[in-house]
Amino acid sequence: MDAVFLALIFCGYDHSLRHLTKEMWRTAMSLALTGAERSIGQRYNDLGQRLAQQLGDLVSDLQQRGEVRADIDPILIAKMLFNNFTAMYIAFAKYLVMYLETLKTKVAGQMALISNLIENAPQMSKYNQPLSGNEMIRTGGPATFMRLPSQPTAQGLDACFIGIPMDIGTSNRPGARLGPRQIRDESRMLRPYNMATGAAPFANMQVADIGDVPINTFDLKKSVDIITDFYADILTHGTIPLTLGGDHTLTWPILRAIREKLGPVALVHVDAHADVNDEMFGEKVAHGCPFRRAWEDGCLINEKVYQIGLRGTGYSPDDFDWGRQQGWTVIPAEECWYKSLAPLMSEIRRQIGDAPVYLSFDIDSLDPAYAPGTGTVEVGGLTSTQALEIIRGMAGLNVVGCDLVEVSPPYDPTGNTALIGANFLYEMLCALRQ
Numbered sequence: 001m002d003a004v005f006l007a008l009i010f011c012g013y014d015h016s017l018r019h020l021t022k023e024m025w026r027t028a029m030s031l032a033l034t035g036a037e038r039s040i041g042q043r044y045n046d047l048g049q050r051l052a053q054q055l056g057d058l059v060s061d062l063q064q065r066g067e068v069r070a071d072i073d074p075i076l077i078a079k080m081l082f083n084n085f086t087a088m089y090i091a092f093a094k095y096l097v098m099y100l101e102t103l104k105t106k107v108a109g110q111m112a113l114i115s116n117l118i119e120n121a122p123q124m125s126k127y128n129q130p131l132s133g134n135e136m137i138r139t140g141g142p143a144t145f146m147r148l149p150s151q152p153t154a155q156g157l158d159a160c161f162i163g164i165p166m167d168i169g170t171s172n173r174p175g176a177r178l179g180p181r182q183i184r185d186e187s188r189m190l191r192p193y194n195m196a197t198g199a200a201p202f203a204n205m206q207v208a209d210i211g212d213v214p215i216n217t218f219d220l221k222k223s224v225d226i227i228t229d230f231y232a233d234i235l236t237h238g239t240i241p242l243t244l245g246g247d248h249t250l251t252w253p254i255l256r257a258i259r260e261k262l263g264p265v266a267l268v269h270v271d272a273h274a275d276v277n278d279e280m281f282g283e284k285v286a287h288g289c290p291f292r293r294a295w296e297d298g299c300l301i302n303e304k305v306y307q308i309g310l311r312g313t314g315y316s317p318d319d320f321d322w323g324r325q326q327g328w329t330v331i332p333a334e335e336c337w338y339k340s341l342a343p344l345m346s347e348i349r350r351q352i353g354d355a356p357v358y359l360s361f362d363i364d365s366l367d368p369a370y371a372p373g374t375g376t377v378e379v380g381g382l383t384s385t386q387a388l389e390i391i392r393g394m395a396g397l398n399v400v401g402c403d404l405v406e407v408s409p410p411y412d413p414t415g416n417t418a419l420i421g422a423n424f425l426y427e428m429l430c431a432l433r434q
């Protein structure tokens with residue numbers, strides 16, 4: 001367009017000609033001659049041919065008279081045009097301007113078309129997206145959480161899903177080692193938008209499935225150290241971990257890694273059991289001990305720990321009181337029956353404020369009518385809607401990590417327990433600050 005602009009200057013603004021360089025003149029002249037020939041030739045045939053002929057005659061006349069050399073300097077021609085052929089120049093310029101205006105309009109129209117195409121082109125998100133059921137049948141595609149892309153580390157991620165296929169801390173029915181894989185499998189039906197809350201986590205966050213922690217299934221104590229190291233690496237990337245369990249032992253080593261990075265955290269612990277045993281069968285590491293160990297390790301802000309859904313038979317009447325003695329808030333299942341838990345979560349949000357908070361969700365907090373696929377079932381549990389109220393009630397808090405534990409596929413051949421667990425993990429992602 002520079003050449004067009006120069007040609008316009010050439011045609012209409014002779015007072016600025018003295019500012020033009022020799023090279024600019026050459027460009028302008030070249031364009032003017034070409035444009036005039038084409039436009040005049042096509043649209044103003046007679047006059048155009050006459051003008052073109054006159055221009056050609058002028059040049060050859062000048063050459064024949066020896067007034068210019070064969071290698072004509074355009075500046076000379078321009079001077080001649082200005083000095084001796086003003087009338088012809090004006091007519092010539094008039095058509096040239098018309099031609100150039102037409103050209104400008106055409107170019108502008110095409111630019112608008114191109115801009116429109118760019119504007120309305122299907123946009124590739126810069127964030128990972130779950131594979132859609134419209135791109136691949138839901139029973140196909142990668143066996144990752146929500147069929148998201150997988151990557152080996154948490155680098156570049158705002159949040160990640162990780163499996164811990166471990167059940168060697170289990171006291172009763174085993175099988176939670178199979179949990180992560182079945183949760184991933186059942187997560188295949190999840191769609192990216194949360195119709196209830198309006199959350200669109202994949203529009204604002206980079207999320208991937210980073211696979212499983214390579215625990216040592218023959219050594220629980222070594223496994224908890226492996227887990228801590230694995231999460232320490234995740235946290236170096238500033239990534240929020242969302243964990244697919246796995247027996248509940250795993251929460252302790254995760255909280256240790258978080259304490260190293262962020263210090264002690266508030267805790268929302270949803271479970272049928274308090275999981276604060278000092279030991280089980282003489283062992284300090286087991287799925288009934290993780291919150292006792294986390295407390296010992298200074299991982300928790302004691303006045304901001306909430307245990308929701310505890311119930312069942314105990315060894316003594318004060319089994320649930322140990323936490324209360326540490327300043328924790330314990331809400332037994334019976335206090336949750338028949339009512340919405342939204343007010344409870346509102347109060348918990350107010351009390352936690354802006355403190356970093358971890359959500360640990362044991363699927364056995366649900367009534368076995370909803371989630372039979374777990375190892376230590378207790379009657380009279382939470383409903384799935386109450387669970388949603390709890391998880392959605394975490395939104396707005398400074399959530400630094402979440403887990404969903406104790407899904408044991410062999411005890412639910414329907415897969416529904418894992419499917420509910422997958423939904424809860426998705427809801428956790430939706431509850432993160434975006």
Ligand SMILES: [Mn+2]
Nearest residue numbers: 248271275362
């Ligand atoms: Mn538990």
